[in-house]
Amino acid sequence: MWFLVVFFLVYWLMHIVVFGLSGLQLGFSARAWSAALPLTLFLSLTPLWAALVPDWLPRWALTSIWWATYIWLGVLFYLFCVQTVYAVGWVALHWGPASLQSVFAPRAAWFWAGVALVCLVLAYGVYEARERFDVTRHEIPLAQAAAPLRLVFFSDLHLGLMPSFGRLEELVRLCERIEPDLVCIGGDLLNDHTGFLERELDLVRRLSRQFPVWAVLGNHEVYSGVDASLAFYEQAGVRVLQNASRLLNPSTPLRVTGVNDPALGQRSLSARLSPALAEASDNPGEDVVHILLSHSPRGWPDDVPEDVDLMLSGHTHRGQMFPFSWVVRLAYPHINGIYSEGSRHLIVSRGAGTWGPPFRVLAPPEALVLDILPTAEAAGGTDGKAPASYGQ
Structure with a gap:
């Protein structure tokens, strides 16, 4: 029981970090920020929703729900890694030269660069999981x-x-x-x-x-x-x-x-x-x-x-x-x-x-x-x- 509590708490905090820093980089509006918190809560519980889906549903529906849930888990993990590295650089250079501070300032380019990197890593991850043995x-x-x-x-x-x-x-x-x-x-x-x-x-x-x-x-x-x-x-x-x-x-x-x-x-x-x-x-x-x-x-x-x-x-x-x-x-x-x-x-x-x-x-x-x-x-x-x- 405690394992599940800790897992979902950590998973929710990962969503908070990813959505929070992504929102800063993309310049979220007030409406976007107000929608982000309930969305992070919903997504952090998706493994629970997948486990509770009744077995009487068609197999294609069950499989689609599991695919969506666990692909998102992998995507979130690497987005969290990328955003954590960005946050460390941002904080570390807060007291550095102004030129370096401006490099790490929140902007959309950082978000899209992170997404591109995650896509490359996950493409390799699919190859290693499915083709390499x-x-x-x-x-x-x-x-x-x-x-x-x-x-x-x-x-x-x-x-x-x-x-x-x-x-x-x-x-x-x-x-x-x-x-x-x-x-x-x-x-x-x-x-x-x-x-x-x-x-x-x-x-x-x-x-x-x-x-x-x-x-x-x-x-x-x-x-x-x-x-x-x-x-x-x-x-x-x-x-x-x-x-x-x-x-x-x-x-x-x-x-x-x-x-x-x-x-x-x-x-x-x-x-x-x-x-x-x-x-x-x-x-x-x-x-x-x-x-x-x-x-x-x-x-x-x-x-x-x-x-x-x-x-x-x-x-x-x-x-x-x-x-x-x-x-x-x-x-x-x-x-x-x-x-x-x-x-x-x-x-x-x-x-x-x-x-x-x-x-x-x-x-x-x-x-x-x-x-x-x-x-x-x-x-x-x-x-x-x-x-x-x-x-x-």
């Missing part, structure tokens, strides 16, 4: 591995009203091309309106018929309804680990443990792991590779058991739209990439899709191909490079 490869040498094991991991696809069918199809084709031993989904596969996802359901079912697929719940699957999300996974043939652990035996003995997202109520990673570890202690196995799936990377490394060799997470999107990554990094120091402590590793994915604004800026989507190798067979450890055969 990285397949990141890591080789992970583990003494416990009895034989090579190939795993595909992706997260944060956010299937819903915003288009993501094409990206899901890319992921399925990637798996079919490289034939992994295991596919793991790190949460937020679903975002909203699961009842509209018939085509997506068929694609995930196609994946699970060919490979064992395991998943955990992310925060957006909680927001869209746990029961509806679990029903989707069940129909798709995906096995969901809810604070649970399973001992598998593909090419090398493997334990997969998965925990729910903190959005379900338990903030501490240790508390969410307790039932899974109790389950694992009944049949610990010997020389078993232990993988932990957790949507959020929070809790690494202090709350992660010593016998976990590899923790896989998403959630951060690497900020999705630079420079928002600076803010995300404050909350999640492990924002993207691989982090090691001794023989243990955490890998945080940038995510395969987008949440909210359909843009990515300096945070391209990705899927991970992980080759877990016996130590003697490792070719140099983690490399982060994808062979050409992994490409699209």
